[in-house]
Amino acid sequence: MKKIVVLGAGYAGLKTVVLLQKKLKGEGRIVLVDRNTYHYEATDLHEVAAGNLPPAKISYQVSDLINSKVTTFIQDEVVKINPDDKTVELAHREQPLDYDYCVVSLGFTSETFGIEGAKENTLQMTNVKEALEIHRHIVDKMKDYKITKNPDDLKIIVCGAGFTGIELAGALVDARPRYAQIAGVKPEDIQISLIEASERLLPMFNQDLANYGVNLVKKLGVHLYTSCLISRIKPSTVIYQHGRGNGDESMTAGTIIWTTGVSGSPVMAESGFNERRGRVVVTDHLNDPDHEDLYIIGDVAAVMAPGSPRPYPTTAQLALSMADYVADDIADRVRKGERLSEPYSYKSLGTVASVGNTRAFGVAMGHEVKGYIGSFMKKMIANRSLLEVGGLKGLLAKGRFDLYH
């Protein structure tokens, strides 16, 4: 019986497994590997970081979606993939796993671009533990303020104003009254700043829509510093150059959060794939160009957008769409012995950024959306994706558990 090994239980990997469990009709074995026993919704990490949602609200047990008659779940760390031998090395297993088909969906990690002090002196937001750490840190700083009266304790800097930075800033604005209560100050006394290298924010949107987003962020009281290239981070200090040719400037804060972009899992480089920032340009069947039994999907894949020199930006929506394709392709190859699918193509439902819980802006189903309706559309897109995974939404509503007691 064919063995399909899926690496990573993020959006892409978990959806592949859920679909394969149905499509293989008992004609294959699935092995799913992840370092955690739970899946988390990476798109909502900013809500945990701000303290608006507990970790349990965005996480659920992988075992709840596993059909143990078809799938074996292994909790372990993937160390290296050897595509020529068709094996996968795990941290706590002497024998490598072998496979007939492998789906690599190992997700993203924070990208610091080698900037000095960024890893050591900022808080990252790439998983639930890190998001929770951010929240704990902010609360501690608010408590400290009561004793120290150091204004820096009330300052939060978010480095990088891409979608992640903007969504985080919006969630922090929502949380500000709670922080203020802890610190014994007014919400306006808590300063939230976004520092961004580009002059023009949100390049994926037209100028009007981007301006709308920028104004929304500013209206909520977020201090936005554009054309500020961060070059170094010291403890509690961000050092940057504003514009061209000017010297170093700096800003201090008790909390500094790093959201300047992401790269694919370091396992891709470790395994010798032809990767850039942990992403491999895949074929139109979503395979590694040199290994057609190995699929690469989600944030470790670069799918070239037709007519563009760039790949599609990595999103949960794209990851889920790749999972659909791969599950069909593998099921055909296993059950019918041949490939029946057309080459992969992607149609985005839209791109919407939330700014706090009730406001959002972007493009959904080809239309610009703003304000409350934007927020509604964002939730619709997310819900549709979750429903596609097969009842995940139901699980989210009831099947919660607490990761951190």
Ligand code: NAD
């Ligand atoms: P990103 O790369 O999109 O944005 C990072 C930002 O940091 C950029 O604006 C960049 O100019 C800035 N930056 C980089 N280096 C800097 C430096 N040294 N100094 C100052 N600024 C610097 O990364 P992201 O926001 O983490 O998003 C990652 C991916 O996830 C993107 O494809 C994004 O579209 C996607 N995403 C989508 C959503 C959504 O659909 N709602 C939400 C979050 C993320």
